[in-house]
Amino acid sequence: MLNWHELIYKIAKVESIIRKELKKIFKKDVGRAAGLLRLHFHDCFVQGCDSSVLLDGSAGGPKIVHKQCGRVVSCSDIVAIAARDSVFLTGLDYDVLLGRRDGVNFARVNQTFVDLVGPDANTTTILVKLARKKLDATDAVALSGSHTIGIGHTTSFTDRLYPTQDPTMDKTFAKSLKRTCPKPDTRNTTFLDIRSPNKFDNNFHDQDGELNVLTGKQGEIRANCSARNSDNKLLVYVAEEEMDHLLK
Numbered sequence: 235m236l237n238w239h240e241l242i243y244k245i246a247k248v249e250s251i252i253r254k255e256l257k258k259i260f261k262k263d264v265g266r267a268a269g270l271l272r273l274h275f276h277d278c279f280v281q282g283c284d285s286s287v288l289l290d291g292s293a294g295g296p297k298i299v300h301k302q303c304g305r306v307v308s309c310s311d312i313v314a315i316a317a318r319d320s321v322f323l324t325g326l327d328y329d330v331l332l333g334r335r336d337g338v339n340f341a342r343v344n345q346t347f348v349d350l351v352g353p354d355a356n357t358t359t360i361l362v363k364l365a366r367k368k369l370d371a372t373d374a375v376a377l378s379g380s381h382t383i384g385i386g387h388t389t390s391f392t393d394r395l396y397p398t399q400d401p402t403m404d405k406t407f408a409k410s411l412k413r414t415c416p417k418p419d420t421r422n423t424t425f426l427d428i429r430s431p432n433k434f435d436n437n438f439h440d441q442d443g444e445l446n447v448l449t450g451k452q453g454e455i456r457a458n459c460s461a462r463n464s465d466n467k468l469l470v471y472v473a474e475e476e477m478d479h480l481l482k
């Protein structure tokens with residue numbers, strides 16, 4: 235068993251490893267920051283921040299973290315830290331509480347449609363869906379601020395332009411979107427924030443990352459973020475061996 239001192243030291247190390255890795259990754263492709271932030275949102279909105287979003291059986295890491303620190307933080311915490319660092323490395327900082335456990339239940343496809351908000355949602359739908367997560371209109375505005383980084387695909391907005399332009403749309407905005415999407419079947423992307431596409435410069439707060447988190451026996455700390463421990467006995471064994479080795 236780790237004592238508090240060792241645990242805090244190891245968690246600080248996990249955070250520094252993640253930040254260092256992300257710095258390298260974003261140097262090559264800053265667009266990954268937006269992807270990681272959105273991943274955290276999609277994780278949290280469907281059955282809480284339990285990293286069920288990663289359960290695809292693809293045998294992903296987190297190899298470096300486990301190798302150097304053991305299995306001290308959950309995949310859900312790693313997703314939350316990566317989202318926070320994506321915001322930090324593009325412009326703003328916020329505190330993230332740790333201690334989430336990884337979920338042992340897959341998210342059902344139907345549930346993702348219930349919980350997530352599609353690109354065609356109007357304000358009412360957005361507010362109704364957020365209210366289910368105990369978020370109000372002020373939260374909706376703050377969370378929308380996350381679109382200060384990243385890109386949108388024409389498939390997300392083509393229906394508002396063709397066959398007839400949505401009359402509620404700002405005309406100048408619609409005109410500029412039509413330059414990106416001149417025909418209904420155009421495959422293209424546009425920056426969500428055209429003035430500073432890779433800079434996190436809006437108001438944003440972190441409550442997203444605290445939605446329905448699992449604690450204690452409600453969850454686990456996965457040895458492999460893309461598979462439940464019960465599906466992955468050998469990996470758990472290897473990770474625990476490594477951890478024991480580290481603590482010797």
Ligand code: HEM
Nearest residue numbers: 268269271272275351352353377380383384385386387390
């Ligand atoms: C609640 C209502 C929301 C709606 C309707 C919404 C909708 C969308 C849409 C349509 C896109 C473009 C997807 C594409 O065409 O590829 C997008 C991208 C994005 N969203 Fe949201 N979103 C919402 C909330 C959030 C929240 C809460 C966050 C973060 C906390 C977030 C973070 C992002 C980011 C970072 C991107 C860019 C992704 C990338 O570049 O890879 N969104 N969102």
